Amino acid sequence: ASAANKAPASGGARRVLLFPLPFQGHINPMLQLAAVLHARGLRVTVLHSAFNAPDPTRRPVGYRFVTVGASVPIADLVPTGSHGNFAEALLRINERLETPFEDSLRELLLEEEGAPPCLVVDSNLRGMQVVAHRLGVPTLVLRTGAAACLLAYMAFPALCDKGVLPPQDHLQLNMQLDGLHPLRQQDMVFSATIPHETMSTLIERIVESSMCSSGVIINTFSDLEEAELQKIIDGMGVPVYAIGPLHKISLGAQSSLLAQDRTCLDWLDKQEVGSVLFVSFGSLASMDQEELLETAWGLANSRMPFLWVIRPDSVQGSGKIALPDGFEEEARGRGMVVSWAPQQEVLGHQAVGGFWTHNGWNSTLESISEGVPMICRPHFGDQMINAKYVQEVWKIGFVLEGKMDRDNIQRSVKKLFCHKEGGEMRRRANNLKDKATQCIKKGGSSQTGIDLLVNCIMALPS
Numbered sequence: 449a450s451a452a453n454k455a456p457a458s459g460g461a462r463r464v465l466l467f468p469l470p471f472q473g474h475i476n477p478m479l480q481l482a483a484v485l486h487a488r489g490l491r492v493t494v495l496h497s498a499f500n501a502p503d504p505t506r507r508p509v510g511y512r513f514v515t516v517g518a519s520v521p522i523a524d525l526v527p528t529g530s531h532g533n534f535a536e537a538l539l540r541i542n543e544r545l546e547t548p549f550e551d552s553l554r555e556l557l558l559e560e561e562g563a564p565p566c567l568v569v570d571s572n573l574r575g576m577q578v579v580a581h582r583l584g585v586p587t588l589v590l591r592t593g594a595a596a597c598l599l600a601y602m603a604f605p606a607l608c609d610k611g612v613l614p615p616q617d618h619l620q621l622n623m624q625l626d627g628l629h630p631l632r633q634q635d636m637v638f639s640a641t642i643p644h645e646t647m648s649t650l651i652e653r654i655v656e657s658s659m660c661s662s663g664v665i666i667n668t669f670s671d672l673e674e675a676e677l678q679k680i681i682d683g684m685g686v687p688v689y690a691i692g693p694l695h696k697i698s699l700g701a702q703s704s705l706l707a708q709d710r711t712c713l714d715w716l717d718k719q720e721v722g723s724v725l726f727v728s729f730g731s732l733a734s735m736d737q738e739e740l741l742e743t744a745w746g747l748a749n750s751r752m753p754f755l756w757v758i759r760p761d762s763v764q765g766s767g768k769i770a771l772p773d774g775f776e777e778e779a780r781g782r783g784m785v786v787s788w789a790p791q792q793e794v795l796g797h798q799a800v801g802g803f804w805t806h807n808g809w810n811s812t813l814e815s816i817s818e819g820v821p822m823i824c825r826p827h828f829g830d831q832m833i834n835a836k837y838v839q840e841v842w843k844i845g846f847v848l849e850g851k852m853d854r855d856n857i858q859r860s861v862k863k864l865f866c867h868k869e870g871g872e873m874r875r876r877a878n879n880l881k882d883k884a885t886q887c888i889k890k891g892g893s894s895q896t897g898i899d900l901l902v903n904c905i906m907a908l909p910s
């Protein structure tokens with residue numbers, strides 16, 4: 449174990465140790481939470497793996513960073529493309545990090561001179577929670593997904609016991625799940641390439657980590673998921689804190705693993721208000737060469753301005769991204785392609801009028817916070833649940849169903865920007881944005897949630 453810089457010898461406020469799962473969609477909300485707790489006077493130490501470590505040049509002043517298991521390999525566990533067994537990787541990451549985490553924690557406990565620390569851990573890191581409890585450190589769990597997702601996970605074992613999941617044939621895929629409206633069986637298949645048993649183990653551990661904690665922190669807000677939060681509170685038996693959207697509360701928390709191309713903001717400045725479609729599929733999802741080609745022509749043929757993020761690893765099985773011949777000429781002046789964008793700023797830019805997303809929860813919440821309606825193309829995991837809520841519950845977007853072909857894409861873009869339905873989605877999205885803005889104001893529900901969370905942390909048993 450290696451401790452980065454030495455802890456300042458100060459007593460007083462409790463130290464909070466935070467340990468994110470080492471992926472962009474989990475690091476962002478954990479570091480945002482760190483900023484929020486630090487701003488409330490708590491002392492902060494971020495524990496992180498060497499894999500996907502936060503950039504040392506952009507660390508916030510005033511907190512400590514500690515590498516856990518500097519020589520522990522993780523990259524070899526992570527499947528390439530979105531179709532591998534990601535659940536297996538998460539279970540193995542736990543196994544590999546447990547011992548080095550125990551070493552780091554013991555070292556930190558020896559150094560600590562103030563009140564004993566507590567640990568806020570990603571709900572996928574149940575192994576670290578077990579270690580912490582063994583060493584007498586109380587834990588809280590951060591859920592980086594929607595409340596709807598946690599609720600679905602809580603229901604998952606009983607649905608399996610009843611034989612409802614996994615679906616036995618494709619006719620069942622469309623069946624509604626009792627008590628989980630609007631979810632259908634297909635929304636809880638999670639991935640075609642993860643065996644049911646592995647997914648069950650992962651979900652069991654996520655729910656267990658929440659139930660064994662001193663509190664569950666969820667990056668959502670009560671006006672968005674009131675019913676789901678209430679059901680979680682009723683079923684969980686531990687306090688639940690809805691304190692999102694975290695990125696709007698912790699302004700300035702810098703946690704991007706890739707360099708963001710900020711020139712796209714200048715380009716957006718030159719576009720008309722509400723005219724641009726932003727296209728981005730998060731940090732993990734990928735497509736094949738054929739889908740890349742169809743996406744390119746779908747966007748070009750829509751004749752709408754677009755800003756498209758193509759990560760270097762976005763296209764399966766290719767070292768190099770090859771956009772089709774003629775695409776650049778066709779889209780010149782109307783489209784921009786970048787390898788990574790300052791997404792939150794892009795979504796908040798007045799030129800952006802729509803978001804074609806994979807519905808990772810951060811992307812979904814970032815879009816909601818800015819009142820941007822969505823075209824949804826979920827890939828795996830919780831993304832199907834998020835997309836279903838966007839379409840059926842909040843009615844601020846729709847799922848691009850069927851094959852990814854250029855006509856389908858072109859029609860969807862037109863629907864969002866030019867049809868009445870798209871306009872109604874935009875109006876509802878703006879209403880939700882207003883609610884998100886209210887909840888982070890002084891006295892708003894998420895600010896109250898943070899007050900309660902800080903009180904809980906200060907009152908945890910020593």
Ligand code: UDX
Binds near residue numbers: 592728787814
């Ligand atoms: C993963 C899962 O896929 C997701 O379903 C789960 O809810 C969290 O973990 P990811 O696929 O990366 O995350 O998607 P998402 O949750 O949307 O997180 C991506 C983050 O990267 C967002 O905060 C987004 O702002 C950021 N991003 C994305 C950029 O900063 N620039 C980009 O160009 C694209």
